[in-house]
Amino acid sequence: MLRILWVLWPSFLVAGIAEGIFFTIVDPQELYLFGEPVHLSKIATYSIGFFGFWATCAASSLMTWFLQLGAAELNKGVGVTTPAGDGAPK
């Protein structure tokens, strides 16, 4: 649960900022989707845009979480005991 929140919460905050900046500069009606002008309502475009940003940011947070895992956590399940203090989770 904690890990899920570590991924979802910071990405939520950053997605909010990204959404604000992006749609201030870009009018949703100027967007093209697969070569076709977007014909969703503006509120729908903003909302989908927000979830798009959120998903992208969450992917980045997930990667960060994944890459900072210690050796002990990665070796878990293969029968290797990593000495404490050597990348073991604090």
Added chain:
Amino acid sequence: MASNPQMPPQESRPNFVEESLYEVHKKVHPRAVSGVFATWRWALVWITQLVYYGLCWLPWNGRQAVLFDLVERKFYIFGLVFWPQDVIFLAILLIISAYSLFLFTAVGGRLWCGYACPQTVYTEIFTWIEQKIEGERNARIKLDAAPMSARKLGLRTAKYGAWILLAFWTGFTFVGYFTPIKTVWSSLWSFSLGPWETFWMLFYGAFTYLFAGHMREQVCKHMCPYARFQGVMFDPDTLTITYDNERGEPRGARKKGVDPQSISKGDCVDCGICVQVCPTGIDIRAGLQYECIGCAACIDACDQVMEKMDYPKGLIRYSTEHAIESHWGWKEIIAHIVRPRVIIYSTILAVICLAFVWGIATKATLRVDVIRDRAVLAREVEGGLVENLYRLHVINVSEAPLRYSVSVSGLDGIEMVGERVIEVPAAAARSVTVQVRVPPGSGKRGANQIFFDVKSLSDPKVAVHEKASFLQP
């Protein structure tokens, strides 16, 4: 990973600890408190929430006074209309907010967290509801521990029901700042609210319910970025909630009115009320810690105890590191407010505020974009004249419909065909196509600079002189 909560091994966890969203934590049941600072906090609750719940209902010139119209991409704030081109004002506003926060924090510590942050404000309201329905701290602890019964079920239903209603109203209000609230209100009752409006209303409401009802201090402790960096704005002259260690220790219980010196103890009677009232469940007597949101509930509570004991108030008080060390009074504390950090923050803030006010006051009420028609470079028309086509995009940023005269200059014999007077409704934009013609020999071959003048017919000061290029073949 420094913030990784230290989880005690399974067997050493006390029974009353519940598994929570962020960490293993003791549920905090803050005890109600009254006093000077509690009154201040409630005043702020009233002010901020009257503004939040009320402002969206205020009419202005036949529209909603404050409306962030995302569909039309226009922000209305009373008499002002902001277009996407005005994003600079939003940026300046954010910088002003940031510097105000820095300044307040450097001088008065976590004033924002303790009194004005929505998390604090909604937690205060939700806790008040909880206390009205389930009773005071001890009653709530008992109720939590009690097995499910008809009474407990009834109280819980009432509490969650009241929370949900308030959270829903909060979500409804939130949406009402982006879609006119009267429309939202009427479509709510005719079940015709758009899917995304419905979604955001429930989304915002659900987060209010979760954050203010259930997560409370955990939001401040684990989710708020500000709580983590506010420490860098502190210095030894920053006002913080401080326990006077020297006066209080050694702490210990005693009878009312006993002179502490006669029993060789400090003034702290170790009643623990400062811990019971703390919304984040910390003991301020251990010193300043990042969990302290600066709400001053412990000051109010301790002052009441000191009064009962006939001891002077202020064992826990707003003070600074230097003031505690050097036994300063308010006079010295106030004298130390003026220091380089505060002067720098104030100067920057004052300059930006002036720039903002100046920018708003001189904000153009008319904008014109001239776009040359690229499909037709230049063509010859009747009488041998050379014609170029232009599209004028005229934006009326003012609150009234206006008529503008359009004229062109810059080349000998230049003339314009098309609308010479255009009317643009209030806070709207209009595009018109104009044909500009010159005699064949006028100007050089290639691009020539010409000018469009767009002037308001009612106020000659509202005018735009915009350049464009005329192509002579």
